Amino acid sequence: MSGGNIVARRPFPAAAREELGDAQLRANLRKATHTIRDKRLRVVGEVPDWEALRQSGAAIKDDVLSRLPELLEEFEATATAAGATVHWARDAAEACAVVTQLVRDTGATEVVKVKSMATQEIGLNEALEAAGIDAVETDLAELIVQLADDTPSHILVPAIHYNRSQIREIFTRNGLSALTDDPPALAEAARRHLRAKFLSARVGISGANFAVAESGALVVVESEGNGRMCLTLPETLISVVGIEKILPTFRDLEVFLQLLPRSSTGERMNPYTSLWTGVTPGDGPQTVHIVLVDNGRTETLADDVGRQALRCIRCSACLNVCPVYERVGGHAYGSVYPGPIGAILSPQMSGEGANRTLPYASTLCGACYDACPVQINIPEVLVHLRQTGPHPVAERAAMRALSWAMRDRRRYTAALRAARRGAAPVRWVAGRRGTVRHLPWPLSRWTSTRDAPLPAKQTFREWWATERGQA
Amino acid sequence: MSARDEVLRRVRAARPAVPVAVPREYLAVDGAEDLVALLVDRLLDYKATVRRCNPDELAGTVAELLSGASTVVAPSGAPEGWLSGYQGRVLRDGEPQQLAVADLDAPGVAVLTGCAVAVARTGTLILDAGPDQGRRALSLVPDHHVCVVHSGQVAGGVPEALARLADPTQPLTLISGPSATSDIELNRVEGVHGPRRLDVVVVVG
Ligand code: SF4
Numbered sequence: 197m198s199g200g201n202i203v204a205r206r207p208f209p210a211a212a213r214e215e216l217g218d219a220q221l222r223a224n225l226r227k228a229t230h231t232i233r234d235k236r237l238r239v240v241g242e243v244p245d246w247e248a249l250r251q252s253g254a255a256i257k258d259d260v261l262s263r264l265p266e267l268l269e270e271f272e273a274t275a276t277a278a279g280a281t282v283h284w285a286r287d288a289a290e291a292c293a294v295v296t297q298l299v300r301d302t303g304a305t306e307v308v309k310v311k312s313m314a315t316q317e318i319g320l321n322e323a324l325e326a327a328g329i330d331a332v333e334t335d336l337a338e339l340i341v342q343l344a345d346d347t348p349s350h351i352l353v354p355a356i357h358y359n360r361s362q363i364r365e366i367f368t369r370n371g372l373s374a375l376t377d378d379p380p381a382l383a384e385a386a387r388r389h390l391r392a393k394f395l396s397a398r399v400g401i402s403g404a405n406f407a408v409a410e411s412g413a414l415v416v417v418e419s420e421g422n423g424r425m426c427l428t429l430p431e432t433l434i435s436v437v438g439i440e441k442i443l444p445t446f447r448d449l450e451v452f453l454q455l456l457p458r459s460s461t462g463e464r465m466n467p468y469t470s471l472w473t474g475v476t477p478g479d480g481p482q483t484v485h486i487v488l489v490d491n492g493r494t495e496t497l498a499d500d501v502g503r504q505a506l507r508c509i510r511c512s513a514c515l516n517v518c519p520v521y522e523r524v525g526g527h528a529y530g531s532v533y534p535g536p537i538g539a540i541l542s543p544q545m546s547g548e549g550a551n552r553t554l555p556y557a558s559t560l561c562g563a564c565y566d567a568c569p570v571q572i573n574i575p576e577v578l579v580h581l582r583q584t585g586p587h588p589v590a591e592r593a594a595m596r597a598l599s600w601a602m603r604d605r606r607r608y609t610a611a612l613r614a615a616r617r618g619a620a621p622v623r624w625v626a627g628r629r630g631t632v633r634h635l636p637w638p639l640s641r642w643t644s645t646r647d648a649p650l651p652a653k654q655t656f657r658e659w660w661a662t663e664r665g666q667a
Numbered sequence: 668m669s670a671r672d673e674v675l676r677r678v679r680a681a682r683p684a685v686p687v688a689v690p691r692e693y694l695a696v697d698g699a700e701d702l703v704a705l706l707v708d709r710l711l712d713y714k715a716t717v718r719r720c721n722p723d724e725l726a727g728t729v730a731e732l733l734s735g736a737s738t739v740v741a742p743s744g745a746p747e748g749w750l751s752g753y754q755g756r757v758l759r760d761g762e763p764q765q766l767a768v769a770d771l772d773a774p775g776v777a778v779l780t781g782c783a784v785a786v787a788r789t790g791t792l793i794l795d796a797g798p799d800q801g802r803r804a805l806s807l808v809p810d811h812h813v814c815v816v817h818s819g820q821v822a823g824g825v826p827e828a829l830a831r832l833a834d835p836t837q838p839l840t841l842i843s844g845p846s847a848t849s850d851i852e853l854n855r856v857e858g859v860h861g862p863r864r865l866d867v868v869v870v871v872g
């Protein structure tokens with residue numbers, strides 16, 4: 197059982213076709229993903245033990261998955277002993293209900309939020325809004341998306357699809373004044389807009405990048421200081437944490453605090469990382485809640501090949517190197533988890549509807565696997581999901597037609613001849629490319645989503661017949 | 668069944684019950700020769716202001732960096748000597764009461780703290796709420812943060828630095844440069860919600 201914003205409303209091919217028509221979007225994405233690719237390669241290249249760190253990162257996460265029940269219980273015990281209250285949620289709806297009730301209990305009608313994939317996944321903002329509670333996103337990119345009444349299109353930089361002048365326009369429409377579209381001026385406008393909210397907020401809501409079982413500590417990795425504001429100034433702090441975020445020991449952070457910043461924003465270290473363990477008298481929130489969420493993670497954990505997706509630390513390196521993501525952007529994936537990781541995580545966590553097309557949203561080029569700091573073999577999982585999952589309608593129909601033709605030699609020969617006749621007029625157009633974009637029905641089912649090689653001028657049987665005089 | 672029991676039951680049913688050995692072949696010790704030089708290089712790269720000085724020059728250096736601030740907030744355990752050259756108003760947090768957020772947010776306020784340990788390789792200052800650092804809000808709300816680092820506090824890489832922390836259950840803040848964002852076209856831009864000016868005084872000797 198799961199739910200929330202991980203279930204696509206439309207199949208990937210339909211959504212992708214529409215996004216591909218937006219030239220501005222493609223230009224923005226191209227610029228941003230190429231900037232970050234170069235930065236990442238530079239800072240990863242200067243770490244001599246990068247491969248050893250990746251190996252340790254992957255193994256620590258695998259170890260966590262194999263000991264997850266014990267580690268979750270340990271985390272619950274240590275966090276509780278440190279003064280936090282731990283809650284559990286089976287799915288998105290339950291997690292939203294828990295958080296909504298906790299906010300209601302404080303009497304607050306506004307909460308400040310640190311960017312968090314888990315709260316986006318469960319659709320928390322929508323749930324709070326329905327309960328009459330304003331959820332203010334404080335991360336710059338989240339704020340842009342919220343003001344534009346849009347949805348995020350990237351794990352790390354939800355507004356990656358907007359360029360600076362579009363951002364300024366969104367700000368101006370919403371009464372935030374930025375003198376120019378210079379990034380520092382835009383950052384200044386966000387600072388002024390949110391300052392009063394931070395200083396008066398009574399409830400903060402966050403996710404967590406890591407949860408340390410041995411101590412009960414939570415970790416938030418961020419850049420702007422909006423996270424520190426939300427984690428430090430309110431009286432009450434509620435953190436929504438996926439059950440796979442556990443690390444066994446504090447020492448394990450020595451691996452992930454090297455892997456994550458270099459893989460995500462391409463920096464040696466992100467500007468701010470906060471760790472807190474329950475309640476500290478006189479410092480920060482005095483009421484601390486932690487909501488541990490399943491929402492389809494255990495379904496993913498049950499799959500021998502697919503469970504490696506749960507190692508993911510949401511760095512977004514796989515999105516930034518993906519040729520498909522670069523062209524269609526995050527919205528086409530219809531889930532808060534877009535790109536290569538989304539293509540394997542969303543269908544496994546939800547197993548529903550249009551998500552079934554997501555494992556096909558890839559060329560299997562393998563760039564994501566090379567970039568992944570925890571060595572998730574995304575192509576392997578994609579192929580696995582294609583094999584086990586139901587095939588998309590078009591492909592199923594094409595396969596059915598093909599198998600009907602291939603079951604009978606005469607039908608097969610006739611179909612090949614038809615294909616050749618259909619292709620003859622385009623042979624000279626295709627030229628050296630040797631592929632054809634549109635084949636006649638029923639093979640059009642195949643070429644609607646891919647190019648087909650031109651049919652050979654002769655079949656093997658025909659060639660054999662002319663060479664040897666018999667078929 | 669409660670949500671807790673149900674989730675734990677599902678996890679038990681789904682998890683692979685094979686023990687996993689965790690290799691740790693990565694560098695435990697960074698191996699850089701001049702840690703202070705490396706730290707300074709990395710701090711400058713993130714647009715922090717850096718001053719190197721010897722212990723005698725500390726008060727003068729701090730006063731110079733704080734010359735534009737009308738008020739300095741300091742945690743109760745920050746040594747008197749750090750501020751002996753500063754002419755403006757000094758507010759000690761917790762003497763007798765915690766300062767209000769409005770005091771920290773007032774124009775012209777700067778904050779002076781120490782740190783627990785610094786990471787040379789990444790240009791990171793780690794604050795662990797020790798007596799010369801105070802609670803987390805102090806180094807967050809004022810727009811100007813001056814941090815004193817003694818050369819003996821500089822560790823090479825992340826593993827060495829984390830291992831040096833006396834009590835990792837204290838609230839920890841890792842600071843690498845002034846607040847910044849990468850949210851506009853994925854380029855780093857300094858100056859968002861945290862202090863926009865970060866000055867680091869590295870005391871050598
Ligand atoms: S799958 Fe790997 S590369 Fe992609 S976001 Fe997760 S950790 Fe990063």
